[in-house]
Amino acid sequence: MSSIADNIGSVTRRIQKATLKAGRGGGSVHLLAVSKTRPADELRMAYNAGQRAFGENYVQEALDKMDELRGLNAIEWHFIGPTQSNKTRQIAEAFAWVHSVDRLKIAQRLNDQRPLSLPPLNICLQVNINNEKSKSGCALEDLIDMADAIEEMPNLSLRGLMAIPDPDQPEAELRSSFRKLANALKQMRQEAPGCGPLDTLSMGMSGDLEMAIEEGATWVRVGTALFGPR
Numbered sequence: 559m560s561s562i563a564d565n566i567g568s569v570t571r572r573i574q575k576a577t578l579k580a581g582r583g584g585g586s587v588h589l590l591a592v593s594k595t596r597p598a599d600e601l602r603m604a605y606n607a608g609q610r611a612f613g614e615n616y617v618q619e620a621l622d623k624m625d626e627l628r629g630l631n632a633i634e635w636h637f638i639g640p641t642q643s644n645k646t647r648q649i650a651e652a653f654a655w656v657h658s659v660d661r662l663k664i665a666q667r668l669n670d671q672r673p674l675s676l677p678p679l680n681i682c683l684q685v686n687i688n689n690e691k692s693k694s695g696c697a698l699e700d701l702i703d704m705a706d707a708i709e710e711m712p713n714l715s716l717r718g719l720m721a722i723p724d725p726d727q728p729e730a731e732l733r734s735s736f737r738k739l740a741n742a743l744k745q746m747r748q749e750a751p752g753c754g755p756l757d758t759l760s761m762g763m764s765g766d767l768e769m770a771i772e773e774g775a776t777w778v779r780v781g782t783a784l785f786g787p788r
């Protein structure tokens with residue numbers, strides 16, 4: 559069994575290689591270590607190997623780990639799970655990023671509940687890119703209206719878009735899903751330029767991060783390849 563530090567090394571090399579192959583600048587793709595279901599000790603190992611950004615899907619589990627890992631300097635917490643209205647206050651108070659904002663009601667609550675002592679909460683809009691009935695995420699058609707509304711929310715910083723395309727679809731269709739998300743971000747930059755930095759594409763996981771990087775990912779969310787199967 560390879561160690562978490564080794565795995566971070568090999569995933570980092572995969573990211574560097576794909577970034578170079580895509581002709582993109584070194585350092586333009588960030589690694590989010592998806593640590594759902596993993597114990598705090600394993601996050602500490604990843605931290606000691608240099609990892610700073612961690613992605614969590616469940617609020618209470620994340621808060622427990624934050625408690626255990628308090629004192630780790632510059633650790634950065636990203637919420638990537640389904641957003642429920644009754645959890646927005648805890649999310650707004652504890653996280654630096656939310657990748658999974660899928661409706662305006664959630665954005666408004668996060669804005670209203672973000673403590674003013676903290677910098678604006680970085681958010682991505684999650685898009686249901688394959689229109690799957692079972693998946694959360696907003697429709698591509700709604701993005702511009704949502705961005706216009708978020709422009710009026712001073713405690714949020716709209717960084718971009720996130721998607722979880724079905725990883726089991728044929729390669730060509732998976733690529734086209736990533737490309738659709740990248741094109742949607744370009745369109746937002748043109749049609750809603752004032753709504754936030756719009757510098758982020760959160761897409762790609764353990765199995766498909768190379769393809770996502772070729773299509774423009776700036777954050778890849780990697781769990782299994784770092785921590786092993788869940």
Ligand SMILES: *Cc1c(COP(=O)(O)O)cnc(C)c1O
Binds near residue numbers: 722764780781
């Ligand atoms: C679990 C999860 C991941 C990580 O997936 P792996 O295949 O384990 O790398 C990425 N993004 C989201 C939203 C997840 O829930």
